[in-house]
Amino acid sequence: MHxxxxxxxxxxxxxxxxxxxxxxxxxxxxxEIGALSAVDPDAMRFCFSAVARNSLAEAARLEVxxxxxxxxxxxxxxxxxxxxxxxxxxECGSHRLEITGGMEMRVKEMEVE
Amino acid sequence: MCTxxxxxxxxxxxxxxxxxxxxxxxxxxxxxxxxxxRGHAQPGSLLQSRFTPAHAHAPSLSAARxxxxxxxxxxxxxVYANANRRRFAAHGILSLNLVSSPGxxxxxxxxxxxxxxxxxxxxxxxEGDQQTSNDAERIRATGARAxxxxxxxxxxxDAHMVAHALERLAPADGSVVMIENVGNLVCPAAFDLGEAxxxxxxxxxxxxxxxxxYPDMFHAASVMLLNKVDLxxxxxxxxxxxxxxxxxxxPGIGVMQISASRGDGMEEWLAWIEDGARAARQSPGNxxxxxxxxxxxxxxxxxxxxxxxxxxxxxxxxxxLRGDDS
Numbered sequence: 001m002h003x004x005x006x007x008x009x010x011x012x013x014x015x016x017x018x019x020x021x022x023x024x025x026x027x028x029x030x031x032e033i034g035a036l037s038a039v040d041p042d043a044m045r046f047c048f049s050a051v052a053r054n055s056l057a058e059a060a061r062l063e064v065x066x067x068x069x070x071x072x073x074x075x076x077x078x079x080x081x082x083x084x085x086x087x088x089x090x091e092c093g094s095h096r097l098e099i100t101g102g103m104e105m106r107v108k109e110m111e112v113e
Numbered sequence: 114m115c116t117x118x119x120x121x122x123x124x125x126x127x128x129x130x131x132x133x134x135x136x137x138x139x140x141x142x143x144x145x146x147x148x149x150x151r152g153h154a155q156p157g158s159l160l161q162s163r164f165t166p167a168h169a170h171a172p173s174l175s176a177a178r179x180x181x182x183x184x185x186x187x188x189x190x191x192v193y194a195n196a197n198r199r200r201f202a203a204h205g206i207l208s209l210n211l212v213s214s215p216g217x218x219x220x221x222x223x224x225x226x227x228x229x230x231x232x233x234x235x236x237x238x239x240e241g242d243q244q245t246s247n248d249a250e251r252i253r254a255t256g257a258r259a260x261x262x263x264x265x266x267x268x269x270x271d272a273h274m275v276a277h278a279l280e281r282l283a284p285a286d287g288s289v290v291m292i293e294n295v296g297n298l299v300c301p302a303a304f305d306l307g308e309a310x311x312x313x314x315x316x317x318x319x320x321x322x323x324x325x326x327y328p329d330m331f332h333a334a335s336v337m338l339l340n341k342v343d344l345x346x347x348x349x350x351x352x353x354x355x356x357x358x359x360x361x362x363x364p365g366i367g368v369m370q371i372s373a374s375r376g377d378g379m380e381e382w383l384a385w386i387e388d389g390a391r392a393a394r395q396s397p398g399n400x401x402x403x404x405x406x407x408x409x410x411x412x413x414x415x416x417x418x419x420x421x422x423x424x425x426x427x428x429x430x431x432x433x434l435r436g437d438d439s
Contacts, residue, residue: 002269002300009186017180027177031186038303038329074364085328086362095361099332105186105303113177 003040006105007047013107014057023112026057030109036069036085036102060110069102124265125274129246132277190304193272197279197307201290205394207386208290210308212330214323215296217316218340220248222373223291227255229383234390235288239278241270241295248293258282269300272307287394289386302329309389310335317341317348321355328362336367338382343372 014026029048033039041064048062069082075094082102088095125132185191201208211219227236237258240248249261260278262270275292284290292308294301302311313334315323318341324331331337337359339352356368369385371378 002303005267005269005271006186006303009189012189013182013184013186017182021180023178023180038299085332086325086358088361095357096364098364107182107184107186109182110180111177112180 002038003043003047004051006039007044007051010048010107011051011055011057014060014110015055017110018056018112021112024056025113026060026110027113028061028063028111029057029107030063030065032065032067032104032106032108034067034069034102034104035083036099037105039105041066065108067102067104069099071097071099071101073097124263125267126261126263126265127274127278127281128249128261129263132274187303187305190272193276194305194307197272197276200279201307201309201393202396204284205287205396206284206290207288207390207393208292208306208308209386209389210292210294210301210306210311211314212294212298212301212311212334213296213314213316214298214319217296217314217319218373219293219296219314220251222314222338222340222371223293224251224255225373225376225379226291226383226386227252227257229379230289230386231256234387235285237282237284237288237290239270239275239282239290239292241274241293243267243295258284264295268295268297269304270294270306271304275306287390289390298323298327298330302327302333309393312336312338314338314340315355317345317350317352317355321351322358324355324358324362331359331362331366334363334366336369336385339368339370341372341374342370342377343375 010029010031014029018024018026031044033041033044044064045062048057048060052058052060069084069087071080071082071087071089072078073080073089073092073094074096076089076092078089078091079100080090080097082090082097082099085099086095087097089097197208200206211223213219223238227238230236238249238252238260240246240252240259240261241264242248242261243264243266245263246261249259252259260282262274262278264270264274270292279290282290292306311330311334313330313336315337317339324337337356339355342352345352352370359366359368367385369378369381371382373379
């Protein structure tokens with residue numbers, strides 16, 4: 001359940017931004033979560049609703065922007081899309097894929113007031 | 114709670130004490146500490162945020178506005194991890210992060226490793242468990258220094274805990290620091306502690322498809338130790354298939370088959386540590402040589418040669434890892 005730690009980090013980022021920019025309430029947060037990252041979006045929403053209680057982000061909406069997994073095949077050199085770590089290259093069947101995208105865990109933006 | 118800055122780490126304990134003092138001596142860790150914990154923030158020091166007027170997905174023209182953040186959720190952990198990495202590099206220390214399920218044999222592996230290297234290499238240990246100091250006591254019984262981190266309800270170590278533990282451990286220059294993570298094949302994968310390599314220990318009693326079931330961990334690791342091979346005659350465990358699965362998740366992962374209790378394969382493992390320790394001593398301050406970011410292909414000693422020569426050369430993407438200012 002490392003999503004709890006990640007949710008706490010999201011809240012810290014929101015609190016830091018609030019201090020710097022003088023807002024009092026966070027209404028929504030957009031997260032960019034890669035398909036190959038170690039984050040389960042539903043667990044993230046659940047944990048965030050728990051850690052945000054009695055904070056400036058209480059009841060804030062968590063919007064997850066999914067980023068598809070992508071990889072470079074070291075065998076056929078094609079850029080391919082992958083669903084999970086351990087997928088084979090859909091072009092040539094090789095397992096030698098270097099992941100190039102889909103590991104993201106980012107806070108993109110927030111709606112605040 | 115930390116007396117320097119009030120950072121709350123929940124139920125985390127170091128050798129039974131709260132994680133209050135001392136603080137990481139590294140000045141950048143100190144800066145990051147100020148950034149992270151409420152009360153002494155330094156505006157603009159870490160967050161590169163800026164605000165913009167409400168745009169397309171803002172629901173109304175109320176006082177609401179959009180604030181662009183563009184920051185890694187683990188960015189603060191990574192600031193600590195980079196400070197730890199610089200510290201290891203500055204002192205020529207090889208650091209390894211041992212990860213596995215509970216019961217894979219990590220502590221036995223560590224005690225055997227320490228005993229075998231006793232006359233050649235100083236090893237100290239950071240132990241991570243939710244509760245008890247049993248593992249640190251097992252390590253200390255070998256004569257090695259150990260600090261126990263109890264994470265309470267926490268399911269993994271993070272780089273901030275390790276920074277505090279390093280202050281207490283004060284490892285010798287040119288030595289090896291082994292970090293035994295909380296037994297958990299999921300959560301520790303995401304957290305860079307500043308180690309040179311994650312080493313995943315999989316025992317043959319666990320089932321050969323673990324690399325496919327828990328791919329994050331096998332993807333993040335540089336090396337897989339297949340432990341308890343002395344039990345293979347009593348089990349239906351397909352070693353070749355397990356290694357194939359590991360390579361499917363991480364083509365660059367090195368594999369060693371060992372039995373920590375009987376001694377099989379230990380020479381190869383010890384030689385790999387000694388090679389890594391020598392490299393760390395020979396290039397003190399060069400963190401890019403000693404550490405690599407998780408998620409990249411890696412070729413540690415012992416990696417499968419199938420990958421050699423074909424991997425596109427990729428420098429570290431993180432400027433912190435390229436610094437020579439440690």
